[in-house]
Amino acid sequence: MRVHGHTTQQPTLIAAAALALMLVWAPSAGAQAPADIQKAVDAAYAKYKTLQEGKNADYIPALAQVDPNLFGIAVITADGKVYAAGDLKTEVSIQSISKVFTAARVIQELGLDSIAQQIGVDATGARFNSITAVEVVRTVAGSGAPEMNPLVNAGAISATSMVKGLTKDEVWTKIIGTHNDFAGRPLTVLQDVYKSESDTNQRNQAIGALMLAYGYIKANWQQAVDLYTRQCSIGVNAKDLATMAATLAFGGKNPVTGRQVMDPDKVPGLLAIMATAGLYDDSGKWLYRTGLPAKSGVGGGIIAVSPGKFGIAVISPPLDDAGNSVRAQQAIADISNALGGNPYKVQPK
Numbered sequence: 001m002r003v004h005g006h007t008t009q010q011p012t013l014i015a016a017a018a019l020a021l022m023l024v025w026a027p028s029a030g031a032q033a034p035a036d037i038q039k040a041v042d043a044a045y046a047k048y049k050t051l052q053e054g055k056n057a058d059y060i061p062a063l064a065q066v067d068p069n070l071f072g073i074a075v076i077t078a079d080g081k082v083y084a085a086g087d088l089k090t091e092v093s094i095q096s097i098s099k100v101f102t103a104a105r106v107i108q109e110l111g112l113d114s115i116a117q118q119i120g121v122d123a124t125g126a127r128f129n130s131i132t133a134v135e136v137v138r139t140v141a142g143s144g145a146p147e148m149n150p151l152v153n154a155g156a157i158s159a160t161s162m163v164k165g166l167t168k169d170e171v172w173t174k175i176i177g178t179h180n181d182f183a184g185r186p187l188t189v190l191q192d193v194y195k196s197e198s199d200t201n202q203r204n205q206a207i208g209a210l211m212l213a214y215g216y217i218k219a220n221w222q223q224a225v226d227l228y229t230r231q232c233s234i235g236v237n238a239k240d241l242a243t244m245a246a247t248l249a250f251g252g253k254n255p256v257t258g259r260q261v262m263d264p265d266k267v268p269g270l271l272a273i274m275a276t277a278g279l280y281d282d283s284g285k286w287l288y289r290t291g292l293p294a295k296s297g298v299g300g301g302i303i304a305v306s307p308g309k310f311g312i313a314v315i316s317p318p319l320d321d322a323g324n325s326v327r328a329q330q331a332i333a334d335i336s337n338a339l340g341g342n343p344y345k346v347q348p349k
């Protein structure tokens with residue numbers, strides 16, 4: 001780079017000085033003292049521990065068996081530090097939160113346009129396993145303006161079908177590999193959940209068949225539905241989920257392992273679909289309340305991302321009518337509020 005009247009080093013020096021200034025002036029993730037972050041986490045845990053609203057999902061029989069009192073909170077900041085309360089060890093099935101990471105894989109491999117062109121990035125406004133939504137938007141599939149998104153079942157099964165591989169095993173290795181990279185450790189499938197959902201997932205099979213019929217899935221919808229079911233059964237604890245959220249909060253770099261697992265320029269698109277559809281038909285309410293891109297799963301987990309500040313996850317199985325964990329929504333909203341997590345909120349100077 002050459003600027004009039006300067007040698008090549010000078011602009012570099014000026015840039016370095018400007019960067020140093022920005023680091024001093026910009027409100028950073030470290031703006032909160034560690035003790036304050038822990039205090040916010042502890043306060044939310046104490047406040048919602050005894051909240052008894054909601055009910056475990058039971059349309060997948062194994063999920064009804066999970067202890068409804070399970071409650072774990074984890075927040076991870078840029079330095080990889082974990083602030084936690086409650087149960088950090090017990091694993092639940094990741095369920096729909098996996099949709100984010102399979103979409104991440106597709107976006108990483110095929111680019112942001114792939115998802116936008118083959119599935120769409122618009123909210124359906126319908127329940128996560130809506131068949132009506134597939135019917136309503138099908139008229140535009142193939143016309144260059146698909147109106148689905150990869151965070152509801154129809155779009156997620158389609159996204160799973162877009163992961164490239166010569167064999168089913170090869171596709172699966174990529175899907176679980178991406179989840180492992182984001183979580184920072186090797187995850188495994190909870191076999192009882194996988195079996196339970198495989199035995200009862202006729203509705204998702206119907207969705208998969210429809211997505212093939214309408215051109216969103218190009219081939220082998222049965223494989224896509226099975227791998228989707230398997231990815232939903234991956235076992236995660238609150239720390240795993242918070243690490244995954246934090247990796248998205250810090251430009252695709254896992255702050256715990258230090259590994260870059262997704263290109264930074266691909267992350268904003270993924271966060272945008274989380275903001276649009278992460279909590280299904282309640283995504284608007286959630287965004288209005290918190291401003292945070294987030295994703296829920298019927299296993300009781302929710303992840304949320306405050307870009308550049310923190311990743312947060314809460315596990316608590318009882319769900320509201322939209323299929324989102326009741327305690328997780330409350331705890332995340334409180335903690336984010338205490339930490340200034342809403343990216344739309346700017347203090348006038």
Ligand code: GLN
Pocket residue numbers: 094095096097128129153197204229232296297298299323
């Ligand atoms: N595996 C679940 C399903 O397809 C995931 C749903 C969810 O978490 N919302 O029904």
